[in-house]
Amino acid sequence: MTRSIAGELQQLREQGLYRSLRTVAGSQGSRVVAEGREVVLLCSNNYLGLADHPSLKRAAVEAVERYGTGSGASRLVSGTMELHAALEERLARFKGTDAALVFNSGYAANSGIIPALVGRGDVVFSDRLNHASIVDGCLLSRARFVRYPHNDMNALERLLAEHRGAGRMLIVTDGVFSMDGDLAPLPALVALKRQYGALLMVDDAHGTGVLGESGRGSAEQFEVAADIDLQMGTLGKALGGFGAYVAASAEVVELLINRARSFIFSTSLPPAVLAAARAALDLVDSPEGKALRRRLARSAALFRDALQEAGFDTMGSETQIVPALVGEAEPAMTFTRRLLEEGFYVQGIRPPTVPAGTCRLRCTLMATHDESDLERAVAAMARIGKELGIV
Structure with a gap:
């Protein structure tokens, strides 16, 4: 029944x-x-207290007055406004990558990025305490989904060795684990991804704006930013707004534009949100x-x-x-x-x-x-x- x-x-x-x-x-x-x-x-x-900061509110109001309240369409239709391009350029500079791409939320980012990168015949390795959006992205990808014990690099290495040669391999981890507040061992993950030819994706939703000398996140704190293939983060936590991004090579971003369904089929972020995010990045750098x-x-x-x-x-x-x-x-x-x-x-x-x-x-x-x-x-x-x- x-x-x-x-x-x-x-x-x-x-x-x-x-x-x-x-x-x-x-x-x-x-x-x-x-x-x-x-x-x-x-x-x-709202870690830095920016959600009601005067500079972010001012930027949002000015954007509404100039651009209106909505973007009107998805990015691949007519929804890519100059504010999207400006924010992505600013994010790429902030994270030290060739390019960046904005998503409508952290959940939309992870559930779109992972299936765009791996699929049937590939393997994705995910820390057991990763955020639910990562788990769902892994399941949606239809790749072989392998979870390793939390921050256990010996276990991860055994699993990488076991699956070597099984298509593209992606390691994905939170930078800061959202329920425990501890950090992923990024230097060890970088070493393993190099040894086994895997891609490494770090969800730094809770590190962006907070960690590192200049607030670039956990990758900056561990001095391994140049060795991480995809740095994902949100605009709605320490940056005080809404939305998410991924910073990566131009080639990876180009692939996501063409394959990430949560990006392709969503109306894009509105002007006020985009302008507030740029103001937040400027404030983090101040x-x-x-x-x-x-x-x-x-x-x-x-x-x-x-x-x-x-x-x-x-x-x-x-x-x-x-x-x-x-x-x-x-x-x-x-x-x-x-x-x-x-x-x-x-x-x-x-x-x-x-x-x-x-x-x-x-x-x-x-x-x-x-x-x-x-x-x-x-x-x-x-x-x-x-x-x-x-x-």
Whole structure:
């Protein structure tokens, strides 16, 4: 008998996996209004606080006044505006590549790029903790999909050796893992891709604008940018806007223009989004951007250290993404509700986003957070964690 939708929803509730939307008022700053009260926002990816920055807002408004609100079509029809070309040229310079291509979201980028690069007869190797959009891109490609244990380079090398000669080989990894906040070992991945003649793609959604001396991301931090075939990232996290990009060789970008279905069959990003992204890149390159990165790194380190001192397992975090391991779904969501009552908006993360038994509070830091708010948040988490038997 066909399952009823109502029954399926009830099952999600009983398992502690039911999700609902919570509306926040105001911009995505360090404080927002949720459920009628002001709270400290500790679950936004607006890492540098640029989502309401005056220079980005000004650029967006000016673009609307000059170009209107929409692009009108897909890029291969009439939807390639001069703003698209200007942003892609700026992104290529930012990432140090021959070319770049803009997509409508990170999900659209990964689900379009991977199937354009590999297909039947090819092999794609994916870290087990990669983002869902990478997983779906791998499945859509119909290539042989091989997942290796998280950051286990010995296991990856065995798998590469086993599949050598089986068509094109693509290694794909997050640069910063979005639920754990740890980094991929990019130098080791570069060495393996060279040894086995594979392509290497890095999703740096959570590193772009944040990591590296000039904010170029995890590849800059590890000094391996020139050795990565495809650097993918988003415009909607540290850059404060919306959309995504891939930076690569001109040849790879040309192939994606011709084969990436999520690019070919989507109306292109609107003028305001494109202009705001260029303004964000300029800001990342400015002294203000450097100061914001330093403040973010300092706040993240202080927050992470304080949570560890309070007894929380921060799961190997090395970045502005700082998880606090809870375990099961129900206590994780109880923890979330209790924190909201005390003025801190932190999301509990449950399956299928993370494996069963590893539910957590995923805290994300912004350069605009006040240290006093972060100290109060840690104190509240420590107190509630003890009451729930988590620490």
